[in-house]
Amino acid sequence: MTIYLFFPVCLKAPPPRTHVPPADPDSGLYYGDCLRVLTREIAPGSVDLIYLDPPFNSKRDYNIPLGGKAQASVFQDTWVWSQTQEESMEFLAREPVLFQQVQLLLKFAGGGHVAGGGGLEAYLAYMAARLFACRLALKETGSIYLHCDPTAGHYLKLLMDAIFGGKNFISQIVWNYGTPSGGRASGKKPVKSHELLLAYASRYGKHTYNRQYTPYSEKYVNDWFRHTDEDGRNYRTRSRNGRIVRQYLDESPGVPLSNTWTDIMQLYGSAGWFPTTQKENLGYPTQKPLALLERIIKASSNPGDLVLDPFCGCGTAVEAAQKLGRRWIGIDVEPLAVDLMARRLRERCGISPRISGIPYDFD
Numbered sequence: 001m002t003i004y005l006f007f008p009v010c011l012k013a014p015p016p017r018t019h020v021p022p023a024d025p026d027s028g029l030y031y032g033d034c035l036r037v038l039t040r041e042i043a044p045g046s047v048d049l050i051y052l053d054p055p056f057n058s059k060r061d062y063n064i065p066l067g068g069k070a071q072a073s074v075f076q077d078t079w080v081w082s083q084t085q086e087e088s089m090e091f092l093a094r095e096p097v098l099f100q101q102v103q104l105l106l107k108f109a110g111g112g113h114v115a116g117g118g119g120l121e122a123y124l125a126y127m128a129a130r131l132f133a134c135r136l137a138l139k140e141t142g143s144i145y146l147h148c149d150p151t152a153g154h155y156l157k158l159l160m161d162a163i164f165g166g167k168n169f170i171s172q173i174v175w176n177y178g179t180p181s182g183g184r185a186s187g188k189k190p191v192k193s194h195e196l197l198l199a200y201a202s203r204y205g206k207h208t209y210n211r212q213y214t215p216y217s218e219k220y221v222n223d224w225f226r227h228t229d230e231d232g233r234n235y236r237t238r239s240r241n242g243r244i245v246r247q248y249l250d251e252s253p254g255v256p257l258s259n260t261w262t263d264i265m266q267l268y269g270s271a272g273w274f275p276t277t278q279k280e281n282l283g284y285p286t287q288k289p290l291a292l293l294e295r296i297i298k299a300s301s302n303p304g305d306l307v308l309d310p311f312c313g314c315g316t317a318v319e320a321a322q323k324l325g326r327r328w329i330g331i332d333v334e335p336l337a338v339d340l341m342a343r344r345l346r347e348r349c350g351i352s353p354r355i356s357g358i359p360y361d362f363d
């Protein structure tokens with residue numbers, strides 16, 4: 001049984017807030033279509049880092065369990081050309097060159113037919129407008145990470161090139177999320193085990209990048225840090241300016257982060273449906289691990305910077321940003337998601353977020 005929940009979740013009385021302090025005044029949650037929020041509520045050129053994890057064009061609908069067999073529909077990832085796509089194209093028309101590039105891409109995606117037909121075109125038109133709105137919100141020193149998967153990743157990369165400029169491409173990161181099972185292991189093809197992060201700068205070279213490190217593997221340590229000094233510390237020798245120097249293992253930062261991430265596992269199933277030992281799992285479909293967001297935020301922003309997630313789901317990006325001392329903005333079009341994010345921030349970060357735009361009644 002699927003129950004479509006829209007307003008009931010926001011008609012609840014707001015929870016008592018006396019024991020939780022408010023978040024930083026610059027931080028907040030917005031309910032609504034991110035295209036509207038980005039263009040009406042966010043000052044142009046004000047955001048340091050955008051992470052977005054939009055629907056991937058998976059042709060599925062996503063539900064959360066309500067107990068027993070009942071489910072609530074949270075978001076749909078099936079696409080048809082509608083008024084929303086017309087409005088998206090209208091928004092893009094203010095940038096004529098970009099508009100033409102997007103039209104060309106839509107024709108290509110539609111197999112040469114005029115835009116207006118298939119699901120992929122509808123998806124890309126929707127994404128193009130929202131990615132363009134992200135570009136307008138980013139600072140000159142800012143960067144953006146678009147989370148996607150191989151379903152439409154190749155089209156999205158062309159879109160990102162058109163919107164941000166190919167010369168501002170930072171990296172395509174492959175996130176290998178762990179052991180695939182279930183539906184992912186079916187079909188006459190290799191098992192899907194990764195998603196993609198397309199990272200672009202507003203202006204490459206001006207963007208923030210704090211080098212991150214991952215721990216050395218045991219093999220690496222055994223192969224390279226083979227010497228032990230009189231105090232029992234492991235080291236290797238290196239040649240610097242013609243001199244042999246010691247590099248101690250306990251003073252070494254690790255391996256500089258590459259663009260293939262294999263050390264962060266996905267969250268399994270949904271809390272309430274499958275037994276899970278993962279405490280951070282809130283049961284929101286497509287919830288991403290906190291460690292993934294922490295890595296992105298540490299690499300591409302500094303404390304005090306403003307981090308924005310326009311497709312924020314259950315708020316992984318905003319929890320990570322808050323814990324790392326950044327200001328943050330989370331946007332989602334589902335009241336259920338905004339409700340969950342507010343609860344998450346109260347319970348896990350001890351702050352009461354400012355929420356804008358939540359509809360409290362039908363009008």
Ligand SMILES: C[S@@+](CC[C@H](N)C(=O)[O-])C[C@H]1O[C@@H](n2cnc3c(N)ncnc32)[C@H](O)[C@@H]1O
Nearest residue numbers: 033034053075286287288311313314316332333
């Ligand atoms: C893949 S989920 C994000 C999950 C999130 N990264 C997390 O860790 O919980 C995508 C989210 O985008 C939201 N969404 C879809 N279209 C949107 C739009 N136009 N504006 C804002 N949010 C939107 C959906 O409601 C959904 O919560």
